Amino acid sequence: MPMKKIFKRSAKVALTASIAAASLFSVAASASEVNVYTDRQEFLIAPLLEAYTEATGTKVNVVYASGGMEERIKAEGRNSPVDVVLTVDVGRLVDMVNEGLTQSVTSPALEANIPAEFRAEDGSWYGLTFRARPVYASKERVDPSEINSYLDLADPKWKGRICTRPGDHDYNLGLLAAMIYHHGEETAREWIEGVKSNLARAPQGNDRGQVKNIYDGLCDLAIVNTYYMGAMLASDEQRPWAESVNLLFVDQDTVGTHINMSGAVVARHSPNLDQAIELLEFLSDDVAQQMYAAGNTEYPVKEGVERSDIVKMWGEPKFDAESPGAIAEYKGLALRIMNEIDYNAGP
């Protein structure tokens, strides 16, 4: 009997839910809305989208997805409701462009806001922010002048002194892809083999964990994104880790420090094209760029936008604007090399 009741009630709930979902859906198709798929985290992106709604009155519907986002768009085909895709990694956007899931858009505002090196020439993708991936070095045990390039990390003098997260993680594949792009496959392979033999232990943990390792004295050098520095300095518990390291923005005389760029594309079957472009314009303009900079410790792409205090401490290093293209082109090869040298096995 109770089972029956539960079942009846569940059926009712299911019905209500599907009606609710259907109404959600039909609303999503109306004109004053824009639909977003993104692999970025809600707590980073939601405030920006709220600001957009406040400024324009356009409602934003979001799916915060992860693996499978591209497949969802592909499967939905011409009826896909998605207008804008935001990702943490432009390489992923370039893949989507190549798979025919996007359309090129352009507007004077977008061209004015985003410097040419941070967007595709044909308007197929736009960069919005970036984070650098410098070398983190122990203040106590490493003289900053000892490291001027990523290539220096392969020097045998660092044997047993480097920590990284696993080699098949996005960020490390991105860096290796950029090394392939700039130095050729052979040099890049020798370099990453050198880094591998200098590791203090088998790669493990996340980016913050590597900084903690330096603080704990497990190693002296690590490769970590700048984004995490802001988060660590904001936490009482983690501040000592962050304060135990120097950030070395390497390759200043050559191509610049490697970056990961976040960005956006407009979907091929976007039903709300005007709102999609309006959203991109908003995200690349002062208000949103300022929010990215302050809230997420990211580098805004728009020139003249004030950076956060933490980011300002690091001065004005040169960045490798070619990273995103390189990542899109060589990430697969980078993974092969990581597999071939069995990077994750450690030293």
Added chain:
Amino acid sequence: MSSYSSLASGMFKRWRVRLNFDFWTLGSLLIAAIVLLPVFAVIVLAMFPTENIWPHLMDTVLPGYIRTTLWLMLGVCVGTFIIGTGTAWLVSMCRFPGRGVFEWALLIPLAMPAYVVAYVYTDLLEFSGPLQSMLRDTFGWRTPRDYWFPDIRSLGGAITMMVLVLYPYVYLLSRAAFMEQSVTMLEASRTLGCSPWQSFVRVGLPIARPSIVVGVILALMEALNDFGTVDYFAVRTLTAGIFNVWLHMRNLGGGAQIAVVLLIFIVVLILIERMARRKKRYHTSTRSTPPVRIQLKGWKAWGAVIACSLPILFGIVIPGGQLVIYSLSHYEASWAAGFPIYARNSLMLSAIAAAIAVALGLFLAYAGRLGRGPLLTGCLRMVSLGYAVPGAVLAVGILFPFGYFDNFVDGLMREYFGISTGLLLSGTVFILIYAYVARFLALSYGTMEAGLTRIRPNLDGAARTLGRTPSGVLRDVHVPILRGSLGTAAILVFVDTMKELPATLVLRPFNFDTLATHVYQYAKDEQIELAALGSLSIVLVGLIPTLLLSYTISQSRSGGNTP
């Protein structure tokens, strides 16, 4: 005249019997086809890789992946078996201080997402964690070279984490089996001179074998489709390989091929076990009197208390306590106004998925009992495969057929009526529930099938002779006996749906969050402190129905309603 009528009624009866048979068989085939659609889609995807990845993988990481996967399976198998059956036997057959509490408390770790437990233990056990810091202060060690400490981020660590949260599968299933077991048989074994230990090993375990095997296989499948834990520990299993090939090499077909290899692992495992127990029967007589639990005394009682405490201590008290500490210290930053809505969404999805999965699981298991075709048997064996596929891969297998269907209908409507129906099912709650049922049917079918195996077929015969139709037998005979198994199946599907993450992320409608997706945004950003409150709420929200059902299960043992 009368001979004509009896002939007619005989024919009618035969016809009706055949119709019934067809109803169950066809129904099962239909359910199996619907549920296996995503698995087929993955197999189809596997036929179209963008390039052949195998030579590269064979030469490089594949042997390591396979070795690691096998070790992981072995470790999880042994660990969950020992903890699960041991504690289940103690709480259902013995009496010792706290038994009533242990009975339900042993379930709680089930509600903990494995990756959350992994994060917490890493914080506690790594070099700078409180334990090692204390050891260093005590003994005056300074660097890691001064002493040896097991590395939590290792294969052994991953096995430990998984055993801690997966043993409840085995516990639940074997407890249900022990409770539905005939007490007289155990008493007979004791009368024949078996010690309690011998009667456990020689009678209790063998009779419960189908259930225990289901529990262990479920735990193994869960271990295989886990990505969060192994990724955090940098333990490279085949699952890690799937994601590397799919997402980094942008080779979906190649990733699907590795997923198919994982499926083959599971199928082989199931076949080996089936062959090993071929021709054996596991029926027990119907329940008679409730058993008298053996009163443990002295060191035995304490031993039982310790044996039941340890999994609870390490599976929930320590990680849960740490989560409470994080939640309190980061309460302001981690409280979200949406929590009640997330909780409602999680509860609603879990309840619906559990109800549907239990109903379908019961239908299939009973059809298997009635059925006599190799086709049906083969189909039923495959129904569980969705569980062995990592959630994100299964989601892709769902996206394509549904997208195809929606666009097909839309195309027809546009062509003939000039209207667009858009996406009917994709991006709705319906597709989410479908995904949960397709993924977790293994849990309810396995539980139900194991439960039915223990019921003697002559009971069906008797009921049929007394004029019951097959569905009447199910309703009036099996369902009352199986209440324990029904509850177990419902708990498993409910809790797994609460925790489900990868498929939910990509299939969900716009602006739709569950507790699990809410937690994920912080976990992904490496902020376990902020994920703590959400993780705790998963445990709490998942706990209430779990405890209720657990209570009904233990009630079901106290006889009363024996048919």
